Amino acid sequence: MQAYTGWLMVGAEGGLMIGDMLAQLFFFLVLLALLAKFAWGPLMNIMKEREEHIANEIDTAEKSREEAARMQREASEELKKTRQEAQAIIDDAKKTAGQQERAIMESAREEAERMKLAARQEIEQEKEKAVQALKDQVASLSVLVASKVIEKELSEQDQQQLINDYIKEVGEER
Template identity: 40%
Template sequence: MLDFGAVSLEWGTMLTQAIVFLVLLLAVRKFAMGPIVAVMEKRRQYVENEINSAERNRKEAEALLAEQRRVLDEARVESKSIIDRATKQASDEAAKIVAEAQSAAERMKAEASAELAREVAKAKAELQEQMTSLSVLLASKILEKELDEASQKAAIDKFLAQVGDRL
């Protein structure tokens, strides 16, 4: 036994306590530390797998985002192409309609001019016919009676007035 005044130590108790401590330490190490370390290792692997999975998901999301942007850009280019084609087609159609309208207007103008020319020719023919009949009528009246110069002049003026009224 060791005596230090207020504290005394017994070798047997100390040795027993040391052996119990070592047995307890071995038991804790075997029965408690193994499962705790295994649980901690499983937890570490789970966290590592989750981090790897999150990294893969992030990369997949970035790839999908890039693909969506590419598809969106293609759609924009295609829609611009469709709009450009539609605009060109509408412009071509408008030009075609204007050309057809101008052609129709020219045809109508030509037909109207031809109709007017026919009407003028017809009017001239009728006028000439009337002039001929009036001339014959005047000549027959002049021949029926012999007129003096003043009477002839009055008859001609009257004839011209009649012709003017009919025109």
């Protein structure tokens, strides 16, 4: 017969053997010690390395993000500076163009004045030449008339005719 005493069965036929239990406990503890020595340490080292690797990746990503933000700020500042320089160049070009326009206009005015003055001088010279030519003609005609008058004494009608011929002759020469 068997006696039942709670969770422990003691008896010859299917009872719990304390020796087997102690042996299994011993082998379990040995297995646990071996696992702790050969598996748990390396496993923990691998986990620690993995943790450090992840922490380094996070730090690297954070530094990269900060570097990208810094570079973006620098690029924005450089772009702003470049735009300001371009605007300054455009303003300078406009100013220079305005100055050149004024210089060209002033030069054109001066050239026009010079041309007008030269034309006036030329007109004056031509006028003087014409007056001189007219004086020369009048003088030569006066001499001619005087010589004709001397050659013959003219009546009043002949003198009128001579004057009319002279005026006609002067008109044709022009």
